Each structure stands twice: as C-alpha cells, then as structure tokens.
Amino acid sequence: MQLLVNIDHVATLRNARGEGYPDPVKAAAVCEKAGAAGIVFHLRGDRRHIRDDDVYALKESVTGSLDFEMAASEEMLDISTEINPHLVTLVPESREELTTEGGLRMEKVFDDFQQRVFPRFRETDIRISLFIDPNREDIELAGELGTDMIELHTGTYANAETEEARRHELRRLKEGAVLAHELGMEVNAGHGLNLDNLGPLVETVPHLNDISIGHALVSSALYDGLETTVKKFLNIMRGG
Ligand SMILES: CC(=O)[C@@H](O)[C@H](O)COP(=O)(O)O
Numbered sequence: 001m002q003l004l005v006n007i008d009h010v011a012t013l014r015n016a017r018g019e020g021y022p023d024p025v026k027a028a029a030v031c032e033k034a035g036a037a038g039i040v041f042h043l044r045g046d047r048r049h050i051r052d053d054d055v056y057a058l059k060e061s062v063t064g065s066l067d068f069e070m071a072a073s074e075e076m077l078d079i080s081t082e083i084n085p086h087l088v089t090l091v092p093e094s095r096e097e098l099t100t101e102g103g104l105r106m107e108k109v110f111d112d113f114q115q116r117v118f119p120r121f122r123e124t125d126i127r128i129s130l131f132i133d134p135n136r137e138d139i140e141l142a143g144e145l146g147t148d149m150i151e152l153h154t155g156t157y158a159n160a161e162t163e164e165a166r167r168h169e170l171r172r173l174k175e176g177a178v179l180a181h182e183l184g185m186e187v188n189a190g191h192g193l194n195l196d197n198l199g200p201l202v203e204t205v206p207h208l209n210d211i212s213i214g215h216a217l218v219s220s221a222l223y224d225g226l227e228t229t230v231k232k233f234l235n236i237m238r239g240g
C-alpha cells in the first residue's frame, strides 16, 4: 500500500491570487521527500486548479508514480498520451460540481471506453484506472473492459454521518476490493480521506495499492506543515 498525494488544492491556493505561489511542483517534491510514493493531479476541463503548465512541470519533476486524473474527453486523451504518466484515472466530471461526486457509471461509459478510450491508451505504456463506486455491477463491467486497476470511490464512506452508515460503507468497500482482486484488477482507493477515516479503511479493506489523498492532507498541512502531515498519513497507513 502506498500514498499518492493529490496536489490540486495547492494550485487552488496559488490561483486565488495569481502570484505564482504556492507552487504545486515544489509541494509535490516535499511530499515525495517525506515518503509519498507519488503524486496525483486532476486536470479539469475548466482548469480551476491544475493548469497545463503544471502538468508538464510535474512530468519533469515527479520521481515516483504520476497519476493523471481526467475526464475521458478528446482534449484530455491528447494531453495525457503526450505526457505519458504512469497511470491515468478516468473520472466522471461535471462543470457545476465542487468536487467529483461519484464513480463512473460503467454501463453508460462501457461502449465508448471500449471503442474510443482504451485503444488510445493501449498504444502507450500508460496504465488505466477507473474511478468507481464499490458496486458489484460496476466492478464486473470494469473487469470485462480489461482495465488494469480500479480506484474505489471512498467519498460515501468519508461522508457517512452515523456509525452504522460508516460500517455499511466499509463493508461495501471491502467486498468491492475482494471482487476486483478476484477479477484480476489492482485496487486503489481515494476521495475524502482524512486523518480520522483513513485508519479504519486500511484496517478493513484488503488488497489496497495506491491511496490518493488531497484536500484533507493539503488542509492539515496549513497547521502542521506538509512534510509532517505526509508522515502522519503514512504512519496511519503503516498501522500507527
Ligand atoms: C477522483 C477524485 O476523487 C478526486 O481526486 C477528485 O477528482 C479531485 O478533484 P478536485 O481536486 O477538483 O476535488
């Protein structure tokens, strides 16, 4: 299991004033030095945080795994195949949302991904991850499509308001991870994870590979510093 830090919201802060700082590239380097195995960014169609220049600079500077999150638009297919990250994570995206609101509806995207999207990546070394909810149907369709990995959407777990709902979501994530593993896919997880909900997730859900964490980690770093915060998250992942 390894931590990939999503640095989108370092760019959000930078863009608030347009002064060029804080610099997502510099933040990524601090995260990697502190022990993160790689960096995630989501280049949105509206460029609200990460921008094209950041993507090229991150490709040059990140030494570990680089996870390019994106909608499966032609524009993003062109940029990602030029950048050649280690993996792309395909996510649903809408302009109105504050953040990604759920996983891909596999039934809806299956034909398009099979005919248009996967062939583009299969001409490259880029590995494909699909961001999906822990539903049997979605996971089985992801397997049928032949994706290398899935990223289980942990947002419903993270937002659960009662202990019962939290336990229910953890059970769904566990069953989803087991099924994906049985079907031969690697299992990543992310969205809404923080210093409180990460521990129960990693204790309960098997087969986890990349865990991507952004908003809560960047927010905690305002209090404790980026290096210390990355180490705190890593400590939880190591059972501390
Ligand atoms: C896929 C996912 O869960 C998040 O990485 C999300 O897409 C990040 O986007 P924002 O940073 O814009 O919330």
Ligand SMILES: NCC(=O)COP(=O)(O)O
Pocket (backbone or CB within 6 Å): 006, 040, 151, 189, 190, 191, 192, 193, 212, 213, 214, 215, 216
């Ligand atoms: N893939 C999830 C991610 O990169 C980070 O999501 P969040 O921690 O910002 O919600």
